[in-house]
Amino acid sequence: MDRNALSPFQQEALSQLQALTNGGDAEVAMSVLDSVGWDVQRAADIVFDGKPSAPLSFSQTNTPASSTAEGSRHVEDFDVDDSEQAGLLDGRPTGRQFDRVTPSTSALALLYRPIRFILALLAVPYTIIRAILRALRIPLPLPAVSPAFSITGLGLNFGLPHRPSVGPAPVRDAKVAAERWVQALEEETGCVSISRAQASGGDASGVASGSSSVTRRTGEAQTRVLPDFYLGSYENFVRTLAKETEAKVGCVIILSEEHDDTPEFKRSTLTDPEFVGLMKENDFLVWGGDIRDRDAWSAAQKLQATTYPFVAFIALQSRRMNAQSSQSSVLTILSRHQGPSIPASSAPTSAHTLVAHLKETLIPRVSPYLSGIRRQAADRETARLAEQRARERERAIRAEQDRAFEESARRDKERIERKIAEEKEEQRAALRQAEEEQRALEEQQRLEAEKAAWEAKRMEWRRWGRRTLLPREPRPGEQGRGKTVRVGVRMPNGKRPVRFFGENDSLTAVYAFVDAQFIPEGKEYTSESDPTVAPGGEEQGEIGLLHAMEKVGKKNGHWWGFKLAMAYPRREIHWEPGKKVGEVEGLSGGQLVVEMFEDPSTSRSKSRSRSSLESSRPGSSSATSPTSGGDSDEYETESD
Known part of the structure; x- marks a missing residue:
C-alpha cells in the first residue's frame, strides 16, 4: 500500500498509531488500520492486546467504515460545543500519546535485573505501610510504589519491557469494574452514595438540596x-444520555491513582455537599473510573483527558446544521475541567x-x-399512544361484531350464575350476622361479669376501708390528732354527709369516708359486719391498699x-398515700364535690359491645348513642 495515496484522514491515523507504538513498520501499521476501518483505538488494541475491542453498535461520522449508518443516532461521535474543543471525541487521539516500549534483550537490561530485584525488596516495607494507611483511610503522603519499582521521579530508565501505566487494563466486566471502583472510593473517603445513605436510614435530604445537615463522621460539621x-460501562452511560426521554446532563470523572x-x-470535591447536592437536585447522571481500567482509559482517549483529576460535563445539544446529518440534537461536551483541586477557591477541579x-x-x-427535548419526547410518546389506542379501538369494533352472538349467550349464563351467587351470598351474610350477634352477646356478658366481679371486689374494699381506714371522729379535747377539721361532702345523689377529722389524720380517711357512702343500706352491710382483714390477704393500712x-x-x-x-374555687384533691388532712389547703370547713370517674377502657369496651350488638339487629340505627x-x-x- 502506497503511503502517498492515503487520504489526509488516513495519514493522520497512521501517524497517531506510529506515535502510540513508538514508531514501527509503516506497512504493518497501514495493514492493521485498514483491517479495522482506520480506527486508531481498535488498531492500538490489536497492537497491545493482540485482539481488537468490540466495535460500537452505533455510527461514527468521522470514519469511512460508518458512512452507511447515517440514519442511526450518534453516541460516541460528539460535537463539541466550544470552538476550541471541536472534533475531540471522534475516537482519534490527537493530543496526549503514550509510546509502547518494545522488549529489550541487551546486556545492559540483563545487568539491571539484579538491581531491579534489590529495589523491589526495598519497596516491600513501604508497600506494607501503604496498605496499613489505606486500610485506616489515612492520606498517602508519598507516591505509590509497585513491586516492579518503576520510579520516574529519579530519572531511572532500565529499558525493560513494561506496559504503559495509563494503558487499558485486562478485559473484565465493566459493571464489576465500576462497582469495585465505587467500593474502593467509599472505603478511602469513608462516605457512601446518597441513595445508600437514605436506604440505611441516614438523613441525606440536606445534601440533596445542597445544604449542610447532621454530621456523618465524628468531628465533621456536615x-x-x-x-x-x-x-455500568461508559458506552451504556453514553447511550443513556443520548436517549431523548432521559435528556440528562452527564458528569464524567476520570482519576489516576x-x-x-x-x-x-x-x-474535597467528590464529597462536597454543595457539589453533590447540586448534581442530585438537577438529576445529573454521574460516571467515574480509574485510568487503569480499560473502560476509563477508553473514555479518557475519547474525551482527550491530559491531566488528572479530570471532570467533563456532556449532554444533548442542538446540532450545527450541515449536509452530512439531519439530526436535530447530538451529545456534546459542555465543559472540561482537569488539574488539581487546591487551592479551593481557584483550582480547576475544586468544588x-x-x-x-x-x-x-x-x-x-x-x-x-433539555426540558424542551423531554417535552418533545413526551409529546411524541403521547401521539404514539393515541395512534395505538385508535388502532385498538378499530380492532375492538371489528371484534365486537364477531362477539355479538356469543355475548348474548354469555349474558344468559352469567345471569343464572349471578342469581346462584346472590343466594349463596345471602346465606353467608345471614350466617355472619348470627355469628356477630353471638360474639356481641358473649362480649356483653363478659363485660357484665367483669363489672359485677369488680363491683363485688370494690364493695369488699369499701367495707374494709370503712372499718380499718376510717378513724372515729375526734372527741372534744382529744390530743394527738391535731386540730379538728370539718369536712362536708356533696354526693352525686344529693346527700350531703358531714364528718370531723383531725389534721393529723390521713387523706386516705377522707377518701374512705366518701367511698363508704356508696355502701348500700341493709342488714348484710352494717358496719359491725365489715371485714377486719384486707381482701386478698393484703397487708393492713395504706400499704395493702x-x-x-x-x-x-x-x-x-x-x-x-x-x-x-x-367547690369554689374548683380545685381537685388528688389522693396521695401518706398525705395528711392538714396538708390540704382549704379543706377545713369547706365543702367537697364528688365527681364520678368512669374508666376509659371500660367505657370503650362497653360502647364497642353495645354498638356491635345493636348493629347486628335488624332495623338498628348507627346514630344511637x-x-x-x-x-x-x-x-x-x-x-x-
Missing part, C-alpha cells in the same frame, strides 16, 4: 456523601469552581433545551371511681 455513580492530586480531589460553573453557566444554558391498686393497674380515680374537688341506656354507672354526677 454530612458528606458521594454522588450516585452509574454502575498514581497522580498526587487524586486523594485531595476525592476528599467551589465546579459549583460556580454549574450554577452560573452550565445549568442555565442547557436546562431549557397501694399493693391492691398496683395489682389491678388502677390508681387514684380509676381505683376509687370518683374524684374530690373543692353508645353511652345512653341502662348500662350507665350506679351514680350520676351532679352538675354545678
